[in-house]
Amino acid sequence: MRAAKRKKLEYAGWRVADAKEFLKLSDAEMQFVEVKLALARLLRKLRTGRKLTQMELAERLGSSQSRVAKLEAGDPTVSVDLLVRSALAAGATKKDLAEALSSKRR
Amino acid sequence: MRAAKRKKLEYAGWRVADAKEFLKLSDAEMQFVEVKLALARLLRKLRTGRKLTQMELAERLGSSQSRVAKLEAGDPTVSVDLLVRSALAAGATKKDLAEALSSKRR
DNA sequence: TGCGAATATGTCAGAACTGACATATGTTGC
DNA sequence: GCAACATATGTCAGTTCTGACATATTCGCA
Numbered sequence: 001m002r003a004a005k006r007k008k009l010e011y012a013g014w015r016v017a018d019a020k021e022f023l024k025l026s027d028a029e030m031q032f033v034e035v036k037l038a039l040a041r042l043l044r045k046l047r048t049g050r051k052l053t054q055m056e057l058a059e060r061l062g063s064s065q066s067r068v069a070k071l072e073a074g075d076p077t078v079s080v081d082l083l084v085r086s087a088l089a090a091g092a093t094k095k096d097l098a099e100a101l102s103s104k105r106r
Numbered sequence: 107m108r109a110a111k112r113k114k115l116e117y118a119g120w121r122v123a124d125a126k127e128f129l130k131l132s133d134a135e136m137q138f139v140e141v142k143l144a145l146a147r148l149l150r151k152l153r154t155g156r157k158l159t160q161m162e163l164a165e166r167l168g169s170s171q172s173r174v175a176k177l178e179a180g181d182p183t184v185s186v187d188l189l190v191r192s193a194l195a196a197g198a199t200k201k202d203l204a205e206a207l208s209s210k211r212r
Numbered sequence: 213t214g215c216g217a218a219t220a221t222g223t224c225a226g227a228a229c230t231g232a233c234a235t236a237t238g239t240t241g242c
Numbered sequence: 243g244c245a246a247c248a249t250a251t252g253t254c255a256g257t258t259c260t261g262a263c264a265t266a267t268t269c270g271c272a
Contacts, residue, residue, distance in 0.1 A: 028194040035190055035200055052220060064261050069220050079187040079259060082230090085139055088134040094141055097206035101200050133253050145263090159248060172232050183227060 001057070033100065039083040040074035042100035046090040047072075061089050139180070141207065145189040146180035148206035152196040153178075167195050 023079075026034070047057050047068075054068040061068070071086055072080050087097060127148045131139070153174075160174040167174070169192075176184050177192055193203060 031194050034189055035194075035203065038200070054220095055218080059259095064259085064263080065219075065263060065265080066221075069218095073220075075221090077259070079185060079229095080190050081185040081187040082260075084186050085134075085138055088137050090142075092115075094137050094144070094207050097141065098204045101207065102203035103159050150242085160250095161248080164231095170233080171234080171249075172251075173231060175248095179250075181251090183229070185259095188230075 002040060032080075036080055037074045037085065038100045038103070039080065039087060039097070040072050042096065043083065043087050043090060044072040046087060046092055050091070057090060061086055081083075108172060138186075142184075142186060142189065143180045144206045144209070145186065145193060145203070146178050148198060149189065149196060150178040152198055157195070159200050163196060167192055184196065 019087075047054070051062075053065075054072070055065045058065045058084045067078070067082075071083055084097065087100075092100075111149045153160070158166075159171075160178070161171045164171045173184070173188075174192075177189055190203065193206075198206075
């Protein structure tokens with residue numbers, strides 16, 4: 001399984017720009033991490049923009065505060081699938097997702 | 107679980123534009139299906155563009171022909187996560203994903 | 213400093229996903 | 243018509259993901 005390795009990668013944190021050098025990620029893996037982080041940022045932006053706490057958003061998503069925290073951190077244990085569903089449930093549109101993926105970091 | 111219901115939705119096929127009326131999907135659910143189909147189309151485009159069979163792509167992805175078929179069909183049993191990983195492994199960039207999400211159907 | 217609220221991190225049972233296989237349904241060239 | 247190849251669909255055991263809970267850490271702010 002591909003993801004088994006991913007779990008060990010420990011790209012933890014937001015220093016992905018440097019991560020490529022630090023760890024040995026293939027281009028595809030790199031981009032995958034970037035996708036996750038882009039979506040994670042979008043989700044946090046959506047939540048804070050609406051002045052919701054993680055707890056409040058979690059309730060609306062039918063999830064838990066801890067998972068929301070992990071989503072926003074781009075934690076290796078959350079899937080892009082959940083990130084997308086959460087962002088959409090938080091009010092994002094497909095277009096918003098596209099923009100999040102094309103916008104440069106910061 | 108949210109996805110349990112999704113599984114029964116049977117949005118099968120490509121007639122999603124009509125699907126909204128036919129089934130009763132919330133906006134978020136609608137968009138989620140559209141995201142999957144957009145990525146599914148991207149993946150097929152990547153594969154056919156390179157003149158690969160599903161079998162050949164499956165080997166490169168470390169997966170099976172049947173799963174590739176399901177990926178390209180936007181089957182309810184495949185996750186956005188796998189769609190994204192596959193597209194990236196098939197050579198797409200984050201930008202390609204963004205474009206796939208913003209481009210209109212057809 | 214000390215407190216309350218918010219966010220982060222670790223763990224795990226149960227739910228969802230995945231690769232693989234079997235098999236069915238196209239599609240193409242003869 | 244029918245091989246040969248490509249794609250689609252059904253199933254399932256093993257893996258991964260998820261919500262929930264416990265707990266820790268961070269962040270104002272008085």
